[in-house]
Amino acid sequence: MGRPIILLLALVFLAPAPTSRAASRLGEVSFANSGAPAAQAPFIRGLALLHNFEYADAAIAFREAQAADPGFAMAWWGEAMSYNHPVWMEQDADKARRALASFGPTPDVRLSKAGTEREKAYVHALETLYGAGDKKDRDLRYAEEMARLHERFPADVDATAFYALSLLGTAHEGRDFATYMRAAALLEEVFPTHPNHPGVLHYLIHCYDDPIHAPLGMRAARLYGPLAAGAPHALHMTSHIFIALGMWDEVIAANLAARGAGNDARRAKGLAPEPCGHSREWLVYGYLQERRLAEADAMIADSRRMAVIEIARPPGPAADRRWSELASYADMATRSAIDTGRPAEPLPAVIEPADNEPARFMLAYGEAMAAPADSARLRAAFERLGALRRHVWPAPK
Structure with a gap:
């Protein structure tokens, strides 16, 4: 002006x-x-x-x-x-x-x-x-x-x-x-x-x-x-x-x-x-595209560490799930599994369904994409996806 x-x-x-x-x-x-x-x-x-x-x-x-x-x-x-x-x-x-x-x-x-x-x-x-x-x-x-x-x-x-x-x-x-x-x-x-x-x-x-x-x-x-x-x-x-x-x-x-x-x-x-966040997820994706796997792996490992800490805390409100450490880790680990064929390291703690089903779905999706064709691992991942899908995206009423 x-x-x-x-x-x-x-x-x-x-x-x-x-x-x-x-x-x-x-x-x-x-x-x-x-x-x-x-x-x-x-x-x-x-x-x-x-x-x-x-x-x-x-x-x-x-x-x-x-x-x-x-x-x-x-x-x-x-x-x-x-x-x-x-x-x-x-x-x-x-x-x-x-x-x-x-x-x-x-x-x-x-x-x-x-x-x-x-x-x-x-x-x-x-x-x-x-x-x-x-x-x-x-x-x-x-x-x-x-x-x-x-x-x-x-x-x-x-x-x-x-x-x-x-x-x-x-x-x-x-x-x-x-x-x-x-x-x-x-x-x-x-x-x-x-x-x-x-x-x-x-x-x-x-x-x-x-x-x-x-x-x-x-x-x-x-x-x-x-x-x-x-x-x-x-x-x-x-x-x-x-x-x-x-x-x-x-x-x-x-x-x-x-x-x-x-x-x-x-x-x-x-x-x-x-420790987490949207820009970090995009940064990891950029590293994966340039095959800078060591840098991507380091960020994913750090996010996984924070996700484990988060899981141990009481569930938070639904509004927090989109930007949570677990959601961020699930996004990055899944993209890595898709791009490299390496499955994400399993989380050592129980993920409560009521608070983290979107993240669980994302991790199961990454497992399915990284699994060998016609394998027991692939079938198990698809079973998890089917069960979670009904909760993450319920049928319209």
Whole structure:
């Protein structure tokens, strides 16, 4: 966005338009608003984190903005937005509704507190996202509201980016090219004028995240990692394009950088380095493709050690299973078994079915893929797969 446009928006909305620049290592965002001066820095930081899918840190930043200006509607909007993860089809509506209730008891009250017509449009769309109805219906109506917001404020790059993201959030039946290309078309319109906007680059990568369209995402992937090097997810996300094109050196480099950035952030909070995680799984896959088996084996062995420790703990909530050590180990060990023909080392502890059936299914799948044809080992693995499948993917009711 050029300086004259930023100044014009500032006059229209009676607020400064602070910008989070590359020095913050989150990309560049600018959002004219009615918040108090003390709320500007945390709000802009929260917005950049939100576009980078660093949701937990975004919520913290938006709460800092709330503390600086309790009547700043967009600070509460931001926290509620951090509980909606459209691409992953995840949403914590209860947390979002509690946050909104802290700002005002009803949608009308909350809307009346929004300082500008543009802010009212954002808050109104948010009320649709967390209003009545099931998630699928709310996602569809939210996308319709974001379309109206985008049409009303065509110069607002964040409205364009969030509208594109809302479209991706309507693909409940799985990725479909029509929806994803609609979103891409919106983002391509603003990409030339906003090449450093984290949402534009990030969501373009999601739009093109398949082997057919991956070449179209190369521009965004090359820009996004260096621009948002302070966001671990951004660094990892570039590898979604690289992996589709068989660029294994780049896949490895991106996920090493993502793990490094993630662990730097954890150390800054006084936390230990993360032993598992999505970027680690992709890193191991890159090593396997380059036949760097010693490096892959070392990471798998370390993850297995942590999985054994995890198994000994009481079962956690279902939300933890996707990113658990056991799930991470199962993913890496299975990919290794498929690529090398070497079965994973059996776990020495009982895996409780109620908490870990997806991981058990993955391990049985890897065993089946690595087993010799027409062998007792293969038949046993298929029996386990059949039994587990009924629990992991039950028949629709």
